[in-house]
Amino acid sequence: MLSIKNIHAAIEGKQILNGINLEIKPGEVHAIMGPNGSGKSTLALVLAGREEYEITQGMVTFSGKDLLEMSPEDRAREGLFIAFQYPVEIPGVSTTNFIKTAVNEKRKYHGQEALDAVAFLKLMKEKMALVNMDQSLLSRSINEGFSGGEKKRNEIFQMAMLEPKLAILDETDSGLDIDALRVVAKGVNELRHKDRAILIITHYQRLLDYLQPDFVHVLYNGRIVRSGGKELALELEEKGYDFIKDEIGLTAGVQAGIN
Amino acid sequence: MVDVNHFKDRFKQLQSASPDGQIARIRLKGFDTFSKTGLPAPRNEEWKYTSISGLFNDKEYHFAADDGQPVFTRSDLDAIRLPGHQGANELVFVNGWFMPMLSAIRSPDDQLTVLPLEDAAKGIYKKQIKEHLGQSSRYIKDGIHALNTSFIYGGVFIHVAKRRELQYPVYLYHLSDAREHHTLCQPRSLIYMEEGSKMQLVETFKTIGTSDSFTNQVMEIVVNNNALIEYYKIQNDAANASQVSTTHIRQIGRGYAHAVTITLNGGIIRNNMNLILEAAGNEAHLYGLYMLKGHTHADNHTLVDNREPGCLSNQLYKGIVDDNATGVFNGKIMVQPQAQKTNAYQSNKNILLSDNAGINTKPQLEIFADDVKCSHGCTVGQLDETALFYLRTRGIPIENARAMLLEAFTEDILDQVKPKLLRKHVKQLIREHLSIKK
Numbered sequence: 063m064l065s066i067k068n069i070h071a072a073i074e075g076k077q078i079l080n081g082i083n084l085e086i087k088p089g090e091v092h093a094i095m096g097p098n099g100s101g102k103s104t105l106a107l108v109l110a111g112r113e114e115y116e117i118t119q120g121m122v123t124f125s126g127k128d129l130l131e132m133s134p135e136d137r138a139r140e141g142l143f144i145a146f147q148y149p150v151e152i153p154g155v156s157t158t159n160f161i162k163t164a165v166n167e168k169r170k171y172h173g174q175e176a177l178d179a180v181a182f183l184k185l186m187k188e189k190m191a192l193v194n195m196d197q198s199l200l201s202r203s204i205n206e207g208f209s210g211g212e213k214k215r216n217e218i219f220q221m222a223m224l225e226p227k228l229a230i231l232d233e234t235d236s237g238l239d240i241d242a243l244r245v246v247a248k249g250v251n252e253l254r255h256k257d258r259a260i261l262i263i264t265h266y267q268r269l270l271d272y273l274q275p276d277f278v279h280v281l282y283n284g285r286i287v288r289s290g291g292k293e294l295a296l297e298l299e300e301k302g303y304d305f306i307k308d309e310i311g312l313t314a315g316v317q318a319g320i321n
Numbered sequence: 322m323v324d325v326n327h328f329k330d331r332f333k334q335l336q337s338a339s340p341d342g343q344i345a346r347i348r349l350k351g352f353d354t355f356s357k358t359g360l361p362a363p364r365n366e367e368w369k370y371t372s373i374s375g376l377f378n379d380k381e382y383h384f385a386a387d388d389g390q391p392v393f394t395r396s397d398l399d400a401i402r403l404p405g406h407q408g409a410n411e412l413v414f415v416n417g418w419f420m421p422m423l424s425a426i427r428s429p430d431d432q433l434t435v436l437p438l439e440d441a442a443k444g445i446y447k448k449q450i451k452e453h454l455g456q457s458s459r460y461i462k463d464g465i466h467a468l469n470t471s472f473i474y475g476g477v478f479i480h481v482a483k484r485r486e487l488q489y490p491v492y493l494y495h496l497s498d499a500r501e502h503h504t505l506c507q508p509r510s511l512i513y514m515e516e517g518s519k520m521q522l523v524e525t526f527k528t529i530g531t532s533d534s535f536t537n538q539v540m541e542i543v544v545n546n547n548a549l550i551e552y553y554k555i556q557n558d559a560a561n562a563s564q565v566s567t568t569h570i571r572q573i574g575r576g577y578a579h580a581v582t583i584t585l586n587g588g589i590i591r592n593n594m595n596l597i598l599e600a601a602g603n604e605a606h607l608y609g610l611y612m613l614k615g616h617t618h619a620d621n622h623t624l625v626d627n628r629e630p631g632c633l634s635n636q637l638y639k640g641i642v643d644d645n646a647t648g649v650f651n652g653k654i655m656v657q658p659q660a661q662k663t664n665a666y667q668s669n670k671n672i673l674l675s676d677n678a679g680i681n682t683k684p685q686l687e688i689f690a691d692d693v694k695c696s697h698g699c700t701v702g703q704l705d706e707t708a709l710f711y712l713r714t715r716g717i718p719i720e721n722a723r724a725m726l727l728e729a730f731t732e733d734i735l736d737q738v739k740p741k742l743l744r745k746h747v748k749q750l751i752r753e754h755l756s757i758k759k
């Protein structure tokens with residue numbers, strides 16, 4: 063479904079991603095962990111199409127199409143969704159109106175009729191119930207004045223509404239209380255399907271306990287330095303990143319050579 | 322260069338045809354000023370960024386409907402009638418002249434009186450004309466203002482009676498006939514709000530034809546104690562239509578003014594919005610939205626003159642400037658020595674959408690009292706790229722996403738359009754302007 067080959071990316075002349083390789087197949091759940099500043103969000107943003115990042119090498123295919131050639135909106139309509147680590151506040155744009163536009167743009171792209179008001183409302187009610195989304199939030203401007211947790215919940219709500227093929231959740235579990243975390247996990251599990259895939263960026267074991275990822279990857283200095291099963295996350299929780307850094311340290315000379 | 326002699330002949334004609342005392346005297350003073358100063362040039366600080374002299378180069382304008390006959394039919398008029406017109410007083414101006422024949426006064430006459438200025442000057446409103454017509458000349462001494470004053474004729478006097486709250490708004494339609502000639506329209510009005518009266522006033526402009534039209538308008542509004550005026554100016558005319566539009570509001574009692582100027586399309590547009598707070602405790606709110614594209618130039622000059630203690634004023638002007646368009650905001654706040662406890666706020670926010678678009682924004686604070694609260698601020702920025710990206714990652718195409726953000730930017734000004742039908746109408750105009758479908 064998603065195939066990342068040797069992606070290098072830079073911003074403002076600073077190299078951030080240094081050759082990432084990742085294969086995600088339908089039905090799989092992957093987790094990416096890694097220390098602050100290692101490039102996790104950068105990877106998510108590059109996949110979503112943020113133009114500030116310069117892709118200096120590599121390629122990405124999504125459902126067989128060249129992802130990097132597509133506009134952000136086309137990526138979304140092809141079924142890519144990213145829940146942002148820092149969702150932006152957009153004063154003056156009503157959340158409901160925004161989501162309705164998004165849902166119908168996607169339908170239009172796939173040659174489907176726009177949902178009428180009744181059908182849209184029904185869909186919205188259903189998904190609101192799924193993520194315990196408060197109606198009052200939806201009548202407000204996008205994320206404006208939302209608490210940290212409310213913003214994250216809104217991301218998951220949008221994900222539920224848009225039913226993506228591949229969802230990338232960038233630290234959606236950070237800043238959530240225990241109930242909200244359960245809600246997010248429920249929202250994600252609901253999306254799980256043999257034709258869909260999920261990529262979770264996280265620092266914590268908690269969400270992974272709920273979701274039981276098939277693969278865990280460690281991103282460090284812009285490359286995946288370790289991949290494993292869900293037990294890798296437990297190992298990291300226990301030992302921290304130092305053991306990985308130490309391992310890499312041993313091969314630092316070799317790496318410098320490769321760079 | 323503008324041919325003063327051309328205006329001189331016309332002026333003499335008018336004076337001899339209509340030598341009525343008071344108004345003729347005001348005209349004479351006006352023409353005297355015009356002859357001396359000519360049209361404002363860029364060296365005039367108030368006209369630094371807006372040049373109108375070019376509009377008069379090698380061009381002869383026809384004046385108002387010379388024979389006084391309406392040149393438009395009802396159906397021409399229907400095209401510009403605003404929503405809710407069935408429940409509104411509709412005043413029609415053609416080429417700058419008030420046309421009673423095309424107008425409809427729906428408020429009862431113990432509430433609202435509408436008269437040609439010349440008639441008002443002779444009858445029971447003689448005093449109001451004498452005291453208040455032409456007061457704006459004390460503040461605006463340039464030649465273009467004087468040109469309007471030189472040709473005060475065919476104007477209108479609007480009177481709202483004591484403690485009457487008009488249920489029906491007053492709509493002013495300005496039609497300009499540019500089908501065969503370049504046309505100069507110089508509408509003039511005096512509006513008198515008695516104590517405790519209330520009125521909603523809406524103005525809009527329409528040029529028909531492809532020759533140039535130039536509207537040089539002066540409206541003077543007098544607000545007495547406890548009176549409330551809501552004023553809306555909607556400028557969405559053709560690219561061949563330019564105007565200088567002066568609204569001079571004097572709050573001579575403790576009253577309330579709420580003014581919103583919406584500028585969408587046109588040639589060269591200059592708005593003077595003056596609020597003269599002549600009584601203690603006055604309150605005034607000024608809002609403006611300009612959304613400019615093509616080669617439109619819009620210059621909003623505001624003046625709030627605090628002349629007595631304890632007045633409150635607030636200004637918020639917002640602009641979106643695209644293509645080769647240019648915007649100007651010049652906001653002047655004056656606080657006279659006796660006007661202690663003044664609260665005066667001003668803010669101007671702009672989004673520039675093209676490298677060729679321009680904006681000049683300038684606050685001008687002249688404060689001669691010490692116990693005052695004044696603030697001003699201006700911003701010029703681009704569209705928020707992070708917000709744009711967010712919308713796009715949800716599958717919203719870039720053009721729609723831009724329009725959504727721009728529409729959101731206009732929201733707080735739109736909210737200031739209080740009459741519901743009018744707000745809906747303006748919202749629709751904004752959406753069309755942003756090419757938002759449906």
Ligand SMILES: Nc1ncnc2c1ncn2[C@@H]1O[C@H](COP(=O)(O)OP(=O)(O)OP(=O)(O)O)[C@@H](O)[C@H]1O
Nearest residue numbers: 073074076078096097098099100101102103104105
């Ligand atoms: N616009 C930018 N200009 C310069 N450096 C940037 C920019 N954006 C990101 N970076 C840098 O890129 C590196 C990777 O950032 P990124 O946000 O991808 O880290 P992360 O792995 O998501 O970290 P965290 O766990 O803290 O969220 C950081 O060092 C960051 O400072």
Ligand SMILES: [Mg+2]
Nearest residue numbers: 102103104147
């Ligand atoms: Mg991050």
